[in-house]
Amino acid sequence: xxxxxxxxxxxxxxxxxxxxxxxxxxxxxxxxxxxxxxxxxxxxxxxxxxxxxxxxxxxxxxxxxxxxxxxxxxxxxxxxxxxxxxxxxxxxxxxxxxxxxxxxxxxxxxxxxxxxxxxxxxxxxxxxxxxxxxxxxxxxxxxxxxxxxxxxxxxxxxxxxxxxxxxxxxxxxxxxxxxxxxxxxxxxxxxxxxxxxxxxxxxxxxxxxxxxxxxxxxxxxxxxxxxxxxxxxxxxxxxxxxxxxxxxxxxxxxxxxxxxxxxxxxxxxxxxxxx
Ligand SMILES: Nc1ncnc2c1ncn2[C@@H]1O[C@H](COP(=O)(O)OP(=O)(O)OP(=O)(O)O)[C@@H](O)[C@H]1O
Ligand SMILES: [Mg+2]
Numbered sequence: 001x002x003x004x005x006x007x008x009x010x011x012x013x014x015x016x017x018x019x020x021x022x023x024x025x026x027x028x029x030x031x032x033x034x035x036x037x038x039x040x041x042x043x044x045x046x047x048x049x050x051x052x053x054x055x056x057x058x059x060x061x062x063x064x065x066x067x068x069x070x071x072x073x074x075x076x077x078x079x080x081x082x083x084x085x086x087x088x089x090x091x092x093x094x095x096x097x098x099x100x101x102x103x104x105x106x107x108x109x110x111x112x113x114x115x116x117x118x119x120x121x122x123x124x125x126x127x128x129x130x131x132x133x134x135x136x137x138x139x140x141x142x143x144x145x146x147x148x149x150x151x152x153x154x155x156x157x158x159x160x161x162x163x164x165x166x167x168x169x170x171x172x173x174x175x176x177x178x179x180x181x182x183x184x185x186x187x188x189x190x191x192x193x194x195x196x197x198x199x200x201x202x203x204x205x206x207x208x209x210x211x212x213x214x215x216x217x218x219x220x221x222x223x224x225x226x227x228x229x230x231x232x233x234x235x236x237x238x239x240x241x242x243x244x245x246x247x248x249x250x251x252x253x254x255x256x257x258x259x260x261x262x263x264x265x266x267x268x269x270x271x272x273x274x275x
Contacts (some may be wrong), residue, residue: 009059037210
């Protein structure tokens with residue numbers, strides 16, 4: 001089922017300079033979509049349009065077959081969780097526990113269940129020790145973990161991560177990415193991740209490439225990421241697997257094209273076996 005559909009979307013912040021230009025896209029339920037593009041290409045703007053924080057000049061947004069309009073915005077917001085780039089803008093509570101609870105209160109979760117949910121999700125993001133801390137006194141990465149816990153606790157059907165792990169250290173990033181994958185698999189979540197991490201893109205189901213407010217490439221990562229020259233022209237990175245294959249090529253070793261290091265290792269092992 002089509003979970004999210006954008007049709008001919010146009011948006012400008014000042015009514016003059018177009019920021020989103022005729023964007024149409026469709027995201028299937030339960031899939032993991034990455035959106036990439038250089039700084040200022042319109043990624044966060046699209047995310048804000050999808051949750052109704054900004055209003056498009058023209059075009060339509062349909063979530064779960066409901067049009068994003070005044071009559072449905074409340075219902076749609078209840079189905080979507082979003083974690084932004086900058087964690088400082090997403091805290092309301094006096095303690096970490098209050099903060100995770102905030103969304104739950106809005107969803108009328110009975111208070112006797114609340115404590116259990118707060119503890120479960122704090123544990124998932126390794127923040128159990130900080131439940132009574134003030135959110136403002138946490139580090140950037142810790143704040144981001146709390147924001148992720150707060151969104152996951154509400155059990156949304158769709159989650160948008162707008163560079164949500166960009167402030168985490170490599171281990172934290174790997175942990176949160178693994179957690180996100182686990183939840184995605186377990187709960188049939190529809191996930192959209194806006195990212196500059198090309199390795200993450202290689203592991204997604206679908207990738208959308210934005211440039212100056214327009215979709216310039218779209219499809220399965222194994223198809224899109226093969227256009228390495230185009231990606232470089234768009235100031236984007238290419239996966240390590242492709243860089244590695246290019247080096248091997250220079251040495252006269254040719255592998256079947258692949259975009260993840262896991263697959264490269266598999267290919268190299270097979271080559272060794274053949275020889
Ligand atoms: N609140 C705003 N008012 C006016 N212009 C804005 C505003 N927010 C963003 N823009 C402009 O809209 C364009 C798209 O910005 P957006 O934040 O969507 O880019 P992005 O792809 O998310 O970039 P980044 O990778 O840096 O996060 C940019 O040219 C930016 O300057
Ligand atoms: Mg952004």
